[in-house]
Amino acid sequence: MSDKQDLNYTRVEPPPVSARKRSSRAAPAWWVVFTSELNQLWMGGKAPILLFIFCALQGVLTYLMVSNTSDPTPPKEMLYVTLENAIAFGLLIGLIIGADSISGERERLTLESLLLTPTSRRQIVAGKFLAGFSPWPAALAVTLPLLIVVAQGDEALGPAMLWSTIMGTLMASSFTALGMVISSWSNSNKTSLLVSLVMYVVFYIPTQLPSGGQAGRYGRFLKRINPMESNGHFLEKVLVNNRGLAEFWPWLASPVILAVIVYVLLFIYPAPELNLDVQEMGMFRWFGKRDKDMS
Amino acid sequence: MFENRNSKAPRTEDEVLVAKDLRKSYGQREALKGLSFSLKAGRILGFLGPNGAGKTTAIRILTTILEPDAGHFVVNGITSDNPVELRRKIGVLPESLGFHKQMTGLECLIFFGRLYGRSAAQAKAAGMALLEEVGLDQRSKSLIGTYSRGMRQRLGIARTLVNDPSVLFLDEPTLGLDPRGQKELLELIERIARERNVGVVLCSHDLPEVESVCDDVVIMNLGQIVASGPVAEVIGHGQSRKGGVMQKSGMRIQVSPDSVVQAQKALEMVPGIVQVTAGSEMGGWLRVEMRDSADGQQNQIKNKMLEALIRANISVLSFEAEGSRLQDVFLQLTEK
Numbered sequence: 001m002s003d004k005q006d007l008n009y010t011r012v013e014p015p016p017v018s019a020r021k022r023s024s025r026a027a028p029a030w031w032v033v034f035t036s037e038l039n040q041l042w043m044g045g046k047a048p049i050l051l052f053i054f055c056a057l058q059g060v061l062t063y064l065m066v067s068n069t070s071d072p073t074p075p076k077e078m079l080y081v082t083l084e085n086a087i088a089f090g091l092l093i094g095l096i097i098g099a100d101s102i103s104g105e106r107e108r109l110t111l112e113s114l115l116l117t118p119t120s121r122r123q124i125v126a127g128k129f130l131a132g133f134s135p136w137p138a139a140l141a142v143t144l145p146l147l148i149v150v151a152q153g154d155e156a157l158g159p160a161m162l163w164s165t166i167m168g169t170l171m172a173s174s175f176t177a178l179g180m181v182i183s184s185w186s187n188s189n190k191t192s193l194l195v196s197l198v199m200y201v202v203f204y205i206p207t208q209l210p211s212g213g214q215a216g217r218y219g220r221f222l223k224r225i226n227p228m229e230s231n232g233h234f235l236e237k238v239l240v241n242n243r244g245l246a247e248f249w250p251w252l253a254s255p256v257i258l259a260v261i262v263y264v265l266l267f268i269y270p271a272p273e274l275n276l277d278v279q280e281m282g283m284f285r286w287f288g289k290r291d292k293d294m295s
Numbered sequence: 296m297f298e299n300r301n302s303k304a305p306r307t308e309d310e311v312l313v314a315k316d317l318r319k320s321y322g323q324r325e326a327l328k329g330l331s332f333s334l335k336a337g338r339i340l341g342f343l344g345p346n347g348a349g350k351t352t353a354i355r356i357l358t359t360i361l362e363p364d365a366g367h368f369v370v371n372g373i374t375s376d377n378p379v380e381l382r383r384k385i386g387v388l389p390e391s392l393g394f395h396k397q398m399t400g401l402e403c404l405i406f407f408g409r410l411y412g413r414s415a416a417q418a419k420a421a422g423m424a425l426l427e428e429v430g431l432d433q434r435s436k437s438l439i440g441t442y443s444r445g446m447r448q449r450l451g452i453a454r455t456l457v458n459d460p461s462v463l464f465l466d467e468p469t470l471g472l473d474p475r476g477q478k479e480l481l482e483l484i485e486r487i488a489r490e491r492n493v494g495v496v497l498c499s500h501d502l503p504e505v506e507s508v509c510d511d512v513v514i515m516n517l518g519q520i521v522a523s524g525p526v527a528e529v530i531g532h533g534q535s536r537k538g539g540v541m542q543k544s545g546m547r548i549q550v551s552p553d554s555v556v557q558a559q560k561a562l563e564m565v566p567g568i569v570q571v572t573a574g575s576e577m578g579g580w581l582r583v584e585m586r587d588s589a590d591g592q593q594n595q596i597k598n599k600m601l602e603a604l605i606r607a608n609i610s611v612l613s614f615e616a617e618g619s620r621l622q623d624v625f626l627q628l629t630e631k
Contacts, residue, residue, distance in 0.1 A: 025414040032409040044397045109393030113454065116358060117410040118382045276360055 029119040033127025038134055041097065047135045050093045054086075055142050061085055062146045076240045078150035079160045083239070084232055086143040087168045088207075090136050091175035091228075092200060097132040098179020099196035102274070103186040112276055125271040129180060136172035140165060156239050163238065167231050170255055174227070175200075177262040184266070187278050203228045227255040311336045311461045311494040312357070317366035319352050326352040328518040329366070334462065334494040334511075339485065341505035341526070342498045343621075344515035345629050350498055351390075351466075353515070357496070358387045358464055371461040383411065386455030390466040390498075392447070396440030400431055400450050403439060404457060411458040425453040429483060445476040452483065456491075463487070466498045477501075481508045506530075506621040516629040530624055545584050545617035546597065552579040554609045561607040567596035579612065 041047040065078045073081075102125075105111035114124055144161060151157035179196045186192035206222065207229050223229045234251040237243040312334040319327040327349045334340050344350045355361040357368060359378040367374060373381045394403060401422050408418030426432045429449040434442065442450065448468055455463050465484065469477040485508055488495045499505050505512060505526075512529050514522040522529050550558045555573050558581060562571045567586050574580030585596050597614075604611050617623065 025416075026412050027409060027415070029410055032406065036406050040395055040397060108395075109389075109391045110395060112360070112387075112389050113392065113407070114410075115360060116382060116385075116387050117407065118379045118412075119410050120379070 028123070029117075030123040030126040030130075033114075033119070033124055034130045037101075037128050037131030041131055041134065046097065046100075047093075047138075050096065051135055051138055051142070054089050054093065054139050057089065058082070058085060058143065058146055062150055066150060074240075075150060075152045075154035076156045079147060079154065079156055080236055080239050082143065082146055082150050083160055083164050083168075083235060086139060086146075086164060087171055087231065088204065088228070090139040090168055091172045093135045093139065094133055094172045094176030095179040095196050095200055096193070097135065098129075098176040099183050099192045100189060101128045101132055101180050102183040103189045103192040104183070106187060106276065107189045115274065115276065120272075121274040122267060122271045124274065125180065125184075125266060129177060129266065132176045132180065133173050136169065136176075139172075140168055143168075156242075160239055163235055167235065167252075167255065170259055171227065171231060174255065174259040174262050177259075177266045181262055181265045184271075184274060185278055207232050224251070225254050227258040230254045309336045310334065311371050312368065312496070314353075314357065314368040315366055317353065317356055317363045317368065319349075319356060319361065319364050325518050327356070327363070330515075330518075330520060331366075332513050332520065332523055334496060336461070336494050337488055337492045338510040339488050339495040339497055339508055341509035341512040342496050342515070343500075343502070343505060343512060343625060347517075348515040348629070349518040350515055354464055354466055354496070354498060358385060383458055384461045385464060386458065386460035386462070386493075387464045388448075388451045388455050388466060388468055390470065392451045394439040394447060394450070396438060398439055399436050400426060400439060400442070400446075400453075401435040403450065404453060407454055407457045421457065422453075425456055426450075428456070428487075429453045444471050445473075445480070448472065448476075448480060449483070452480075452487070456487070459491075461493055463493055463495045464498075465495060467500070468497070469499065469501060469504060477504065484508065502620070502622040502625055512621065514625060514628055521628045522624070526621065530621055545582060546600070547574075547613070547615050547617050548581045548583060548600070548604075548611065549613035550579045550581065550604070550609050550611060555579050555581065557607060558604060558609050561603045561609065562600055565596065565599045565603050567592070567599070582617065 062078075062082060065073050065081065102111070105114065115121075143164060147157060147160050147164065151160065178199065179192075182195050182199070183189075183192040186195065203226055206226055223233060230251045230253070234248050237248045237251075238245065310333045314333070315331050317327050317330040318325070330349070330353055332340075342350055342354070352361065356363045359375070359381055363375070367376070369375070370381050370384045373384055375381065398406070401419070404422030404425055405415065405418040408421050409415060413421060423432065423435065426435045429452055431446060431449055431453065434446065439447065439450065452465070452468070455465070468484065469480050472480060481504060484495060484497070487493065497505065497509060509526055511524060512522070512526050513520055514529070548558070548562075558579075559571045559573060562568055562581070562583055569584040569586055571584075572582045574582055583600065585593060601611065601614065
């Protein structure tokens with residue numbers, strides 16, 4: 001249809017908006033942002049693509065483990081490996097989506113319109129955070145049946161499902177928030193994604209080292225403070241070695257501390273200061289702004 | 296002399312925007328050096344200035360994206376200390392406006408309507424009304440990614456009206472549009488200002504556009520206002536003086552490019568003409584310098600010029616006094 005329509009101006013009175021008497025059925029702003037972001041993530045294709053890759057990888061790994069009849073892996077170990085992979089990939093999805101959430105809007109020139117509304121910055125961030133975290137429940141839903149398959153009736157299935165939900169949710173939400181913190185302070189999406197992936201690699205690579213490489217006081221310390229490593233160590237001991245929660249709960253400290261730190265960083269600090277330009281955000285005001293031609 | 300309004304006059308009831316002594320620095324460089332102006336409801340204010348004048352900084356402060364270092368402003372009774380409430384009173388069309396391409400035009404307006412406190416049903420009704428107002432009702436369910444540039448600009452204007460604002464800030468709204476699109480958009484802006492009685496701040500580098508549609512104009516240079524007031528007044532002040540020296544009378548005449556030489560000869564024969572020079576720009580422009588004389592005699596000389604061109608069978612495409620355009624005043628005032 002041609003856009004060269006006859007613009008006969010007709011003023012049609014819209015329903016009035018009063019600051020005091022807003023409709024009682026008006027949804028809170030964070031919900032509006034959340035539903036819109038959810039729609040873009042899932043209808044736009046980004047989340048389904050990532051989830052598809054997740055499903056494919058998990059499916060292949062599970063098949064390889066279960067079909068290996070010549071040297072079968074014990075069910076408890078298969079549970080642990082499946083769970084570890086699910087959490088590792090699940091939090092990577094959250095990190096990638098989080099890393100695009102603010103800097104991507106800056107690059108796509110859609111952030112300014114959002115900041116020009118009376119919506120509080122914190123509500124904007126909250127809505128985006130919840131949407132960014134949404135692929136994890138889907139990934140978990142895909143993982144649980146795989147756990148049933150690899151468990152082969154083992155009693156460790158129950159604890160595996162419980163800890164996959166608890167630790168996976170904690171870690172995935174933390175890494176989503178971490179991605180958003182990085183994104184808040186990045187003017188470019190490339191920078192945000194690069195820094196986020198570097199952070200992921202810094203956390204993930206030590207988990208792949210042989211346990212002998214992390215012996216000694218410093219090795220154990222690094223293992224304790226790395227939330228991915230400490231989470232993996234905890235799950236291994238509880239699921240595979242049948243050790244008790246009471247003995248190994250201190251290993252949950254670093255995932256919890258990471259969660260607290262990133263939530264504070266995201267919601268208490270940069271969220272209220274969210275701006276078009278990173279240099280206008282609070283921290284940079286403290287350290288002094290660069291002389292920048294804004295005219 | 297040009298008026299650098301300090302806005303010391305008391306605020307009248309129909310002033311929807313009053314800015315007082317706004318200042319902003321980036322390091323050592325002062326981007327704004329005390330900006331003060333006001334805007335009345337239903338009027339369109341052209342906000343002009345060369346690159347680096349401080350326009351974008353000023354607009355970003357007035358739209359609460361940036362905080363000023365000093366000064367304040369008021370929009371319809373809401374002071375700049377209350378940015379959240381202030382955002383309810385303004386509509387902004389940024390120069391670089393992006394849309395989520397996977398949204399339809401209606402979904403976009405519903406989204407923003409809900410952010411301003413409407414329910415989903417109210418936001419949908421308001422969105423449809425706005426799309427009809429800007430001529431996009433037939434494309435309400437099309438993805439924004441399929442919209443042309445002109446349609447996106449009209450959607451942007453609809454988006455600025457979602458909250459029934461008192462003041463609209465439009466930054467280069469006609470940028471990238473074809474001439475018909477520009478004309479239609481300007482007509483739309485004019486109607487919105489009159490029908491809705493909103494004040495419009497229009498930033499543009501297209502001075503003919505500003506001259507045609509704006510009631511008032513503010514010209515900025517190096518962070519401060521160098522002229523402000525009704526467009527005709529600003530042009531009139533610029534015509535009469537430059538540095539206290541009366542300008543020689545001049546006319547700009549446009550003929551078809553292949554008639555320039557012939558026109559030059561014809562005009563040089565007219566009594567009262569001092570000099571005729573062909574313009575350096577393309578398009579058949581000539582500059583004619585007339586002898587200083589009283590207004591009545593000047594008009595006679597102009598008539599004789601036209602007669603000479605008609606006798607020589609030369610088509611006159613344009614005939615205007617030099618310095619009679621906003622562009623001339625702008626260039627004069629912003630000369631470094």
